[in-house]
Amino acid sequence: MPLLAADQIRQTAERALVRAGVPAPSAVVQVDLWLDAELRGVPSHGLLRLERIVQRIEAGLADPHVTGIHTWQGSSYLAVDGRQGLGPIVANAALARIQERARHSGIAIAAVANAQHIGMLAWYAERVAREGQAAIVLSTSEALVHPWGGRKALVGTNPIAIGIPTGETDPFVMDTATSVVSMGEIHDRANRGQAIPEGWALDADGNPTTDAEAAKRGAIAPFGEAKGYALGLAFELLVASLSGAALGTDVHGTLDTTRLCNKGDVFIVIDGPRVAGLSAYLDIIRSAEPAAGFDAVLVPGERGRANRAARLTDGVVIADPVWARLQQLADGPIQQQQHVLS
């Protein structure tokens, strides 16, 4: 797998998006989101996703020119119809509005439907927190997770990210799916011919499996058994009831190239969090004695941030097929495209 300078990947990916019809400023934003995931070590939310967006644009399922239609439902509640715009373009436009509103009201929410995949939630939470506000970000997905005690996937992987300014150079940012692992990780194990740990997934018949291929056709477990299931289901209901997004197995459009995107995203921005004491508390955690089998007690988000710093200096390892496809989409011969929907 090639080790590449981040800027080389960035420029290649931007060329690919511009060639697909994405305005240059939007290509910069969309690629920054994917590259940030690569830099932090979350390739499932990285440049792997570029080809699908290009195909969705070509199929008329994604519109790279829109930022969404904004309707204020109350002075601090922004309802956003994403009109199938690119995830970070629609999300950033909404976030800018509610960040400004929260400076006066103290809190504001944006509920987004009909945008493309918004990617790694930490990217948004970190930026808001760097600007001195707290952020809670929720998103739903295709049903990939089984209810605790169930056999079939009925709930999204429904991640949450929380960003909080701490008075340190970098804010606190946590970002986790409510599934025990991502479907991307299961695909990766399958591609390598590796087994998956017990407790990660069920097969297509709803029985426990350690076979990654079988798990691909089955369902992922919620993290933390009944508690993680309760959280994931709550996020599914909350996001849908606030944004008008679809629910459960009716959700489509972030993993395919044939259907409109109908999951939802919710952003809550809270103004004026106080940083007093936060850094001292985090230092107590960082310096705590690790348990047997651990090298250190970590603060969530900091390993990904260290990865990012190292890779910006040392370069990024990117999967061969992803890099080959990026180059082809950026600079290769133009292929015949088929519009599935208009």
Add this chain to the structure above:
Amino acid sequence: MPLLAADQIRQTAERALVRAGVPAPSAVVQVDLWLDAELRGVPSHGLLRLERIVQRIEAGLADPHVTGIHTWQGSSYLAVDGRQGLGPIVANAALARIQERARHSGIAIAAVANAQHIGMLAWYAERVAREGQAAIVLSTSEALVHPWGGRKALVGTNPIAIGIPTGETDPFVMDTATSVVSMGEIHDRANRGQAIPEGWALDADGNPTTDAEAAKRGAIAPFGEAKGYALGLAFELLVASLSGAALGTDVHGTLDTTRLCNKGDVFIVIDGPRVAGLSAYLDIIRSAEPAAGFDAVLVPGERGRANRAARLTDGVVIADPVWARLQQLADGPIQQQQHVLS
């Protein structure tokens, strides 16, 4: 253990609080919160807590006459100094303000410091959801939970509750601590001389233990390993930064009778959630085929609600010492009290 009518427990507990100086209307509210926990099967948040509040009132650590000082930080952000008032009295006063505000603004937040323990969060989330609004409730606690990979308790049990109207008779309500189990459950196992499962707790030296007595002096695990730890820590930082509450091992006052209460509570109310499709989706989950070893696929909160309905009809089993103490506090001879602080 006696099986008692809910109303008998309610009236006895109300008498005990009124005798301790709690105004009758506030006693009704406080007892309803504790009794609801008993009815749902969460006795750790039930009438066990009454004696401590009586002692705290007598020690001048809890003030049964105040509802908190309200300061609007922005039009939708209510900062509340609880002035050591009773948890549900302070919380209800704040919730009434932000529920009304959210009807105009779409979303509003109350951040509460210096109130007594607010009890089971589902009680608040359910009421807000019954009134047609969505609720997110967070609270912090004494440090009882070890960071994932750590040896000592540095994080609160930091629960979250989410309530959402569904169009059904009852709203969706989930309520879970970010610890794998409550300290109350560990005390209960110790009282019965039972072992605890592997993975629940560390002993005072930070080593894994299945001895409930050793666990009482140690630390509880976060639920869901690193992910639950990340959530619990995020809630600790978010609640403290928004409310001014203490952090980590500086938190006191919900488990003792000697210190002022300095944890924090955050309520977010969101107006106008749409119920379309929610009940049909929940029915798909309820009717899903259960996995091996499960009788049914459950929707979070519904088992507790079924418990409550049954116990309102059939009576409530209450622990002998809790009932004996309730009767003594309500109707027994008045004992000499000592004021620890004034």
